[in-house]
Amino acid sequence: KLPLLKGATLKELSKKxxxxxxxxxxxxxxxxxxxxxxxxxxxxxxxxxxxxxxKVTSIADLNKATALSRNQLLIHLQRGQNFLYLVIK
Structure with missing residues (x-):
């Protein structure tokens, strides 16, 4: 589990x-x-x-992207029609 994302339930998206x-x-x-x-x-x-x-398309991608984060993440996300960046420390 990623402490900075604790409390979030994630689902991988796909064409299916x-x-x-x-x-x-x-x-x-x-x-x-x-x-x-x-x-x-x-x-x-x-x-x-x-x-x-x-880019993250799977939980494995997320784990790789955060492996070297040193407790700070830059998250690019889509919320509705908007694209946002969140910096999580």
Whole structure:
């Protein structure tokens, strides 16, 4: 588990399992109230597209992208029609 994303439930997107037409990325299906993920502003329905400038399409990709993070992540995500960057320390 990644401590900075604790409290977020993730689902891998694919052509067989898209979310609102999006087929690549990690969908945040749920965020527990008052969890580290909620405190940094992650929300259910957000789609993580990249972490630390590395595209993520699977949990394995996420683990690789965060392996050298030293407790700071730059997350590129899609929220509805908007694209955002979050810096999580």
């Amino acid at each position: 399992q898209p979310y609102q037409g999006i087929t690549k990325g990690l969908l945040i299906t749920d965020v527990q109230a008052n969890s580290p993920a909620a405190q940094v502003g992650l929300m259910g329905g957000d789609i993580i597209l990249a972490v630390n400038k590395r």
